[in-house]
Amino acid sequence: xxxxxxxxxxxxxxxxxxxxxxxxxxxxxxxxxxxxxxxxxxxxxxxxxxxxxxxxxxxxxxxxxxxxxxxxxxxxxxxxxxxxxxxxxxxxxxxxxxxxxxxxxxxxxxxxxxxxxxxxxxxxxxxxxxxxxxxxxxxxxxxxxxxxxxxxxxxxxxxxxxxxxxxxxxxxxxxxxxxxxxxxxxxxxxxxxxxxxxxxxxxxxxxxxxxxxxxxxxxxxxxxxxxxxxxxxxxxxxxxxxxxxxxxxxxxxxxxxxxxxxxxxxxxxxxxxxxxxxxxxxxxxxxxxxxxxxxxxxxxxxxxxxxxxxxxxxxxxxxxxxxxxxxxxxxxxxxxxxxxxxxxxxxxxxxxxxxxxxxxxxxxxxxxxxxxxxxxxxxxxx
Amino acid sequence: xxxxxxxxxxxxxxxxxxxxxxxxxxxxxxxxxxxxxxxxxxxxxxxxxxxxxxxxxxxxxxxxxxxxxxxxxxxxxxxxxxxxxxxxxxxxxxxxxxxxxxxxxxxxxxxxxxxxxxxxxxxxxxxxxxxxxxxxxxxxxxxxxxxxxxxxxxxxxxxxxxxxxxxxxxxxxxxxxxxxxxxxxxxxxxxxxxxxxxxxxxxxxxxxxxxxxxxxxxxxxxxxxxxxxxxxxxxxxxxxxxxxxxxxxxxxxxxxxxxxxxxxxxxxxxxxxxxxxxxxxxxxxxxxxxxxxxxxxxxxxxxxxxxxxxxxxxxxxxxxxxxxxxxxxxxxxxxxxxxxxxxxxxxxxxxxxxxxxxxxxxxxxxxxxxxxxxxxxxxxxxxxxxxxxxxxxxx
Numbered sequence: 001x002x003x004x005x006x007x008x009x010x011x012x013x014x015x016x017x018x019x020x021x022x023x024x025x026x027x028x029x030x031x032x033x034x035x036x037x038x039x040x041x042x043x044x045x046x047x048x049x050x051x052x053x054x055x056x057x058x059x060x061x062x063x064x065x066x067x068x069x070x071x072x073x074x075x076x077x078x079x080x081x082x083x084x085x086x087x088x089x090x091x092x093x094x095x096x097x098x099x100x101x102x103x104x105x106x107x108x109x110x111x112x113x114x115x116x117x118x119x120x121x122x123x124x125x126x127x128x129x130x131x132x133x134x135x136x137x138x139x140x141x142x143x144x145x146x147x148x149x150x151x152x153x154x155x156x157x158x159x160x161x162x163x164x165x166x167x168x169x170x171x172x173x174x175x176x177x178x179x180x181x182x183x184x185x186x187x188x189x190x191x192x193x194x195x196x197x198x199x200x201x202x203x204x205x206x207x208x209x210x211x212x213x214x215x216x217x218x219x220x221x222x223x224x225x226x227x228x229x230x231x232x233x234x235x236x237x238x239x240x241x242x243x244x245x246x247x248x249x250x251x252x253x254x255x256x257x258x259x260x261x262x263x264x265x266x267x268x269x270x271x272x273x274x275x276x277x278x279x280x281x282x283x284x285x286x287x288x289x290x291x292x293x294x295x296x297x298x299x300x301x302x303x304x305x306x307x308x309x310x311x312x313x314x315x316x317x318x319x320x321x322x323x324x325x326x327x328x329x330x331x332x333x334x335x336x337x338x339x340x341x342x343x344x345x346x347x348x349x350x351x352x353x354x355x356x357x358x359x360x361x362x363x364x365x366x367x368x369x370x371x372x373x374x375x376x377x378x379x380x381x382x
Numbered sequence: 383x384x385x386x387x388x389x390x391x392x393x394x395x396x397x398x399x400x401x402x403x404x405x406x407x408x409x410x411x412x413x414x415x416x417x418x419x420x421x422x423x424x425x426x427x428x429x430x431x432x433x434x435x436x437x438x439x440x441x442x443x444x445x446x447x448x449x450x451x452x453x454x455x456x457x458x459x460x461x462x463x464x465x466x467x468x469x470x471x472x473x474x475x476x477x478x479x480x481x482x483x484x485x486x487x488x489x490x491x492x493x494x495x496x497x498x499x500x501x502x503x504x505x506x507x508x509x510x511x512x513x514x515x516x517x518x519x520x521x522x523x524x525x526x527x528x529x530x531x532x533x534x535x536x537x538x539x540x541x542x543x544x545x546x547x548x549x550x551x552x553x554x555x556x557x558x559x560x561x562x563x564x565x566x567x568x569x570x571x572x573x574x575x576x577x578x579x580x581x582x583x584x585x586x587x588x589x590x591x592x593x594x595x596x597x598x599x600x601x602x603x604x605x606x607x608x609x610x611x612x613x614x615x616x617x618x619x620x621x622x623x624x625x626x627x628x629x630x631x632x633x634x635x636x637x638x639x640x641x642x643x644x645x646x647x648x649x650x651x652x653x654x655x656x657x658x659x660x661x662x663x664x665x666x667x668x669x670x671x672x673x674x675x676x677x678x679x680x681x682x683x684x685x686x687x688x689x690x691x692x693x694x695x696x697x698x699x700x701x702x703x704x705x706x707x708x709x710x711x712x713x714x715x716x717x718x719x720x721x722x723x724x725x726x727x728x729x730x731x732x733x734x735x736x737x738x739x740x741x742x743x744x745x746x747x748x749x750x751x752x753x754x755x756x757x758x759x760x761x762x763x764x765x766x767x768x769x770x771x772x773x774x775x776x777x
Contacts, residue, residue, distance in 0.1 A: 278768070289770070300679050322668075
C-alpha cells in the first residue's frame with residue numbers, strides 16, 4: 001500500500017495548482033462566471049495545452065495514458081479554486097461514457113477531439129421523474145429504418161448543457177420506463193434540428209440547461225455502443241464521476257478550512273484573535289477530522305474507480321458519497337458560522353465554497369440516499 | 383500511488399487470519415465476542431500462544447524479539463487479531479514500557495525485563511494518572527527522593543488498569559520539586575511486591591473491576607529502578623504516548639463489534655422482528671460502517687507516512703474518530719438488545735438462576751457503559767482537539 005504520487009503526478013498537481021493560483025483568483029472567477037457561457041474559454045485552451053483534457057484517457061483512444069488518480073489530482077485543485085469550466089461534464093462524465101460505452105473508432109475520434117480542446121460534451125440523462133435512479137429513462141429512441149434513430153422527449157438539469165457542442169443523450173429503445181435493459185446512448189449535435197435548450201445559472205455559480213428533443217435524427221455512426229444495453233456504462237461513468245466529485249469536494253473543503261483557520265488567526269474581537277477561543281479551536285479540529293475522513297474516501301474512490309466488479313464498485317462509491325456528503329455539509333456550514341457575517345456576503349468566497357459543497361452532496365444522490373442504498377447492500381466489511 | 387494490499391500483504395493477512403482461527407482457544411474467542419470479562423489466565427494463555435509463534439512483540443526491534451514487519455503488516459496483524467476476537471495485547475508492557483526500556487533503559491534493564499514482557503511472565507501496569515493529575519498529567523505530585531540505598535517513592539496513582547494482576551508498575555514521580563513541572567519528573571520501574579504498595583479496586587459504572595487506585599507509602603526501590611536520566615521522565619512519557627499511534631483507532635475492535643451487531647440483529651428479540659429487518663436500524667449501521675471504512679483508510683495514511691519519532695498530531699484524528707466509532711457500535715448493541723438491556727447481572731454471577739431475556743443480553747449494557755471511557759482515557763477527546771488546533775492548525 002502506497003499513498004505517494006509519482007513524480008509525474010506531483011508535477012501535474014503543481015502545474016494545475018500554479019495555474020489556479022495565477023488565473024483563478026476569486027475576482028477572476030467572477031468575470032468568468034459573468035461571460036455568456038459562464039466559464040473561461042481561454043482557460044479551456046490552457047487545460048488542453050497542459051494535457052489536462054486528455055489526462056484520464058488511454059493513449060490508444062487519443063489520451064495521455066492517465067487514470068483515476070490523475071482525475072483526482074486535477075479535480076482537487078479545481079475544487080479549491082471553484083473552477084467553472086465543464087471539465088467534469090466533458091472529460092470525466094462524458095469521457096467515461098465514451099470509454100465504456102462507445103466503439104473504438106468513436107472513441108478515437110471523440111476523445112481525441114476532447115483532448116485537443118475542440119469538443120465539449122454534456123450528458124443529457126436526468127428526467128423530471130427519474131430523481132437519482134439511473135435506470136429511469138423515458139425519452140424515446142425509435143429506429144428510423146436505416147440504422148439510425150429518432151429521439152423524442154425531455155431532459156432536465158443537464159450540467160453546462162447550454163454551452164456544450166454535442167450532447168450524449170440516454171434514451172429508451174425498448175421496454176418500460178424503469179427497465180434496466182433497453183437504454184441506449186446517442187450522440188447529438190447541440191444545435192441539431194429539433195433540439196431546444198434553455199440555459200440557466202445554478203446555485204453554485206455554474207450553469208445547466210433544460211433540453212427537449214423533437215424528432216431529432218441520430219445517424220447510425222452516432223449511436224454509441226449497443227443501443228439497448230447502455231446502463232452498465234452509465235453506472236460506471238457515474239461511479240467515476242462520483243470519485244471525481246469527491247476530489248473536487250475535498251479541494252473545496254480544504255480551501256474552506258484553510259480560509260477559516262486564517263480568519264481565526266486574524267480576526268480580533270474582545271481585544272484578542274478569535275482563534276484563541278477554545279470553542280472555535282475545537283470546532284476547527286472537528287472540521288479537520290471531517291476533512292481527513294473525506295480525504296481518505298477520496299483515495300478509496302480513486303482506487304475503486306477502475307474496479308470491474310460493478311456491485312463492489314457501487315457499494316464503495318455509496319460509502320464514499322455518504323462520507324463526502326456528511327463532511328461537506330459539516331465543513332461548509334461551520335466555515336460560514338465561524339466566519340460570521342462576512343461569509344453571508346455574495347462577494348466573499350467562503351459562501352460559494354459552501355454552496356458548491358452543498359450541490360456536490362446533492363449530485364447523484366445525497367448522503368442519505370447513499371446510506372439507504374448501503375443499508376440494503378450488506379456489510380462494507382464482508 | 384497504489385492503495386491495494388500487495389500479494390505479500392494479502393498472503394500475510396491470510397496467514398494471521400488462519401493462525402487466529404486455528405490457535406485462539408474457543409472459550410476465549412466466545413468470551414471476547416460476547417463481551418464477557420477475560421481472566422488473567424486468558425490473557426496469559428493467548429499471549430504465550432502468540433509468543434510461541436514469535437508474534438509476542440512484533441513491533442519491537444528484531445534484536446529484542448520483534449518480527450521486523452512493515453507498519454502496514456503490523457496494522458494488518460492488529461486488525462486481524464482484533465476482528466478474530468483475540469484478546470488485545472496487554473499494552474502496558476508490550477506497547478508502553480517495553481519500547482521505553484529498549485530505547486532509554488540500561489543494558490541490564492533490557493536483559494532483565496524485555497524477555498519477560500513478551501510472554502507476559504511480567505504483567506505491567508501504568509502509574510501515570512493521579513487524583514489531581516488527569517489531562518494535566520505533568521502536575522503529578524508523587525515524589526521520589528534519593529537516599530544512600532536508592533529512592534523512596536510516595537504518592538497516589540489512580541485509574542491503574544489491571545493493577546490487581548500486575549507484577550510491575552512503571553511510575554512517573556517528581557524528583558525535582560523546584561524545576562518547571564515537566565522538567566522535574568523521572569521514570570521508575572517498581573516491583574508490585576515492594577512493601578508500601580497498596581492496590582484498591584475502583585468499581586466502574588458497568589459494575590466491573592478493571593481499574594484501581596495504587597498507593598505508594600515510602601516505597602523503597604534500588605538505584606537501578608530509574609530509567610535513563612533523572613528528571614527526563616517527561617520526555618520518556620511523551621515518547622511512550624507517541625508510540626501509541628499504531629492501533630489507537632482500534633479499527634479491528636469496531637469491525638468485530640459490528641460483526642456481533644449483525645449477528646445479534648438477525649435474531650428476533652422484541653418488536654416486529656429482527657432489527658436487521660428495520661430499515662432505519664440498517665441505515666444507522668451503514669452510517670457507522672461508512673465512518674469506519676474512512677477511518678481504516680485514514681489509519682493507513684497515517685501509518686504509511688514516514689515515522690519521525692515525535693508525537694504525530696494525526697494520531698489525534700485517529701483517537702477522536704476511533705473512539706466515537708467504538709461508542710457508536712455500542713449504541714447499536716443497545717438498540718439490538720432493546721428492553722433486555724435492563725436486568726443487571728454480576729459478571730462473576732455463579733448462580734443457577736436462568737438469565738432474564740436472551741442469554742447473550744447481559745454483557746451488552748455494560749459494554750455500552752464501559753465504552754464511555756474510550757473518549758476519556760489516553761488524553762480525552764477535548765485534549766485531542768486542542769492538539770489538532772495547535773499542532774495541525776497552528777491556532
